[in-house]
Amino acid sequence: MPFYKTNFRFAEFTGLDDKSSQFVPSIKHLKALSKELELAVNNETAKSSGKIIEKAEASIGMQQRNVSLLADELESTVIEMEEKYKEFIREMEEHKITISYKQEEKWW
Numbered sequence: 001m002p003f004y005k006t007n008f009r010f011a012e013f014t015g016l017d018d019k020s021s022q023f024v025p026s027i028k029h030l031k032a033l034s035k036e037l038e039l040a041v042n043n044e045t046a047k048s049s050g051k052i053i054e055k056a057e058a059s060i061g062m063q064q065r066n067v068s069l070l071a072d073e074l075e076s077t078v079i080e081m082e083e084k085y086k087e088f089i090r091e092m093e094e095h096k097i098t099i100s101y102k103q104e105e106k107w108w
Contacts, residue, residue: 004099023078031071038064 041060045053 002101002103004101006097006099024075027071027075027078031068034064034067034071 038060042057045057
């Protein structure tokens, strides 16, 4: 029985491709704002002292580090998910097709 093999590309799907290029700058901006806030608080409290000031600075420093770690993880996750999504879409767009057919003799 003869068969025919081909790759068929379905219509181009435009979805979330390159969306990480929009998310990543926002994540980096969030990280920068967090650092900027920490620096602003440190500058404002530089001439002050006391247990409350020290605790506030320590707390803000810890929060800034947490935001920074979270932003780094979020950035890498967004990029990884974009790659997985692109791979999934590529698989959906193109399929290998095998068509088996039976040739019959013409009766005329």
